[in-house]
Amino acid sequence: MLLITYMVFTYGLAQNSTLEQHYEKLVHMYGDQVHKNAVAVLHNRYIQENINIIIENITSERRSREIISGHITLFIALLPTFLIYAGLIYKDIRENSISKKLLFLASALSPLILYPLGYDFFRWWALALTNLFLVTGIIASIDNQFRDLLISFFYQNQYLALIVIAFCLIKGALIHSMY
Known part of the structure; x- marks a missing residue:
């Protein structure tokens, strides 16, 4: 990186x-x-100029409302995904205790650290979620216990998985219409 x-x-x-x-x-x-x-x-x-523009946009009343409403929309759209991962991690910790794979999953969210540098925040979320899905796939391909847990978790939570898919489809249209 x-x-x-x-x-x-x-x-x-x-x-x-x-x-x-x-x-x-x-x-x-x-x-x-x-x-x-x-x-x-x-x-x-340069970096300092980017940070200053982000601060300027957040402190500007009009832009601040746009940014906050965009983040609220994004949070609502991603809430089912967060719930799936929270449930999956909770179940993994309960069955296998804390392991290095949880650190690997957490590191997938590292693009969010770049938030203050980029004007279009949604790109950092896209990178973080892509990383999270890739890391989940890598862990599932290496660790048989995690793969079995993942399969059973999604089987038990089929409706939540369908809600995630629907929200992601809707979110794409919302974000597209916002900008």
Whole structure:
């Protein structure tokens, strides 16, 4: 992760166009979904500037309401996923005590540490959830007990799993419509 961060920071800057040209090109291609502050990261904007913009947006009353409502929507949409993982972890601890795989699962949420650096918070959640699903698959492929626990847990909680799928489909449309 550190190597990728270094590579993007060192070689990831846009040098063939100005911020305005780049932003207009992306808006032309993708519509209103493109945020100028997210594109500005590629145009010689450094970490402290990113943090200052995030603080400025949070303290701005209008943007603060948008950010809070976006996070509430995201929390509600992800609540069933959190409940599934909380139940799974609780059951694993009860049956197998605390193990290193729980640390592995927790480390999957490490992209959330990047929250203060990026203007579009949803990207960090997407990375964290993708990591969480990948780590769950890796642990299940290595640990037979965990795989059996995972299968029985999802079998017992089929409706909750269907609710998670439905909420994720709805959440995608909500997030898309918000931006």
